[in-house]
Amino acid sequence: xxxxxxxxxxxxxxxxxxxxxxxxxxxxxxxxxxxxxxxxxxxxxxxxxxxxxxxxxxxxxxxxxxxxxxxxxxxxxxxxxxxxxxxxxxxxxxxxxxxxxxxxxxxxxxxxxxxxxxxxxxxxxxxxxxxxxxxxxxxxxxxxxxxxxxxxxxxxxxxxxxxxxxxxxxxxxxxxxxxxxxxxxxxxxxxxxxxxxxxxxxxxxxxxxxxxxxxxxxxxxxxxxxxxxxxxxxxxxxxxxxxxxxxxxxxxxxxxxxxx
Numbered sequence: 212x213x214x215x216x217x218x219x220x221x222x223x224x225x226x227x228x229x230x231x232x233x234x235x236x237x238x239x240x241x242x243x244x245x246x247x248x249x250x251x252x253x254x255x256x257x258x259x260x261x262x263x264x265x266x267x268x269x270x271x272x273x274x275x276x277x278x279x280x281x282x283x284x285x286x287x288x289x290x291x292x293x294x295x296x297x298x299x300x301x302x303x304x305x306x307x308x309x310x311x312x313x314x315x316x317x318x319x320x321x322x323x324x325x326x327x328x329x330x331x332x333x334x335x336x337x338x339x340x341x342x343x344x345x346x347x348x349x350x351x352x353x354x355x356x357x358x359x360x361x362x363x364x365x366x367x368x369x370x371x372x373x374x375x376x377x378x379x380x381x382x383x384x385x386x387x388x389x390x391x392x393x394x395x396x397x398x399x400x401x402x403x404x405x406x407x408x409x410x411x412x413x414x415x416x417x418x419x420x421x422x423x424x425x426x427x428x429x430x431x432x433x434x435x436x437x438x439x440x441x442x443x444x445x446x447x448x449x450x451x452x453x454x455x456x457x458x459x460x461x462x463x464x465x466x467x468x469x470x471x
Contacts, residue, residue, distance in 0.1 A: 213273070214269065221242075224238055224239065225242070237275065237421075241268055241272070275417070275418055275421075279418045285344050285456050285457075286338060287426060287429055288462045289462075290334075290335070290430060291462055292459070292462050292464070293338060295462075295464045300334065300394065301438065304434055308431055311324050313431075325431055326424075326427075330394060331427055332427070334394045335430075337397060339406075339408035340378045340408070341392060342457070343374045343375065343457065344408065345456055346375070349372055349374065350369060350371040353368040353369075374408070380405070383401060383402055384396060409422075437467060437468060437469055438467045440465040441463075442462075444463045448461035448463050
């Protein structure tokens with residue numbers, strides 16, 4: 212099961228984590244942070260404890276994986292909508308995927324191959340530009356009165372970036388119309404905060420790389436076997452609602468088994 216697989220990964224990392232060239236990823240950071248020693252929170256001088264013990268690694272890892280389920284599944288839904296309504300883009304993706312050899316018995320090899328699919332990367336980035344999902348997650352509270360560009364911001368103020376205005380700003384995403392779905396626009400280096408579906412800076416989404424790889428693997432496996440076609444009510448169901456995430460009511464598509 213998944214829990215046993217996670218346990219195997221943790222056990223293997225424990226054996227190799229003392230190497231000088233140890234990996235710097237979420238798992239390693241969690242393992243390094245595991246301690247029962249007391250630490251001081253210098254923000255308000257309260258005494259607190261790091262309570263992430265070794266036996267808590269597994270449930271926390273599973274929590275990160277499950278927490279990303281709804282956001283990733285919503286991004287996948289948006290992706291299928293675009294593929295069903297823009298068949299020429301789907302054809303380009305299938306061509307790129309078919310150009311590579313896939314070894315289902317070698318996860319690391321397929322991982323590296325998926326990372327090298329540039330058009331798939333552009334496609335996913337364009338999906339997340341046009342359909343940002345978790346804009347509320349970027350809300351922050353100012354913890355000290357400060358001034359930014361001449362604007363005074365009081366302590367306790369709630370700040371939320373206008374992600375849609377940024378993602379659809381023609382000055383940031385031109386010269387093509389930002390309202391058009393064009394994966395190739397990501398070939399051009401943009402302003403560092405022009406694309407922020409996961410937030411930006413040191414407090415951006417910790418699961419960003421994991422989520423992007425999930426999307427890539429899902430789309431690769433899907434398009435290797437099926438073509439995605441529009442359902443009869445595809446536009447009718449594409450009414451977005453903002454709940455915890457911004458998601459469509461439904462995506463009506465058809466799957467057609469590929470002959471090759």
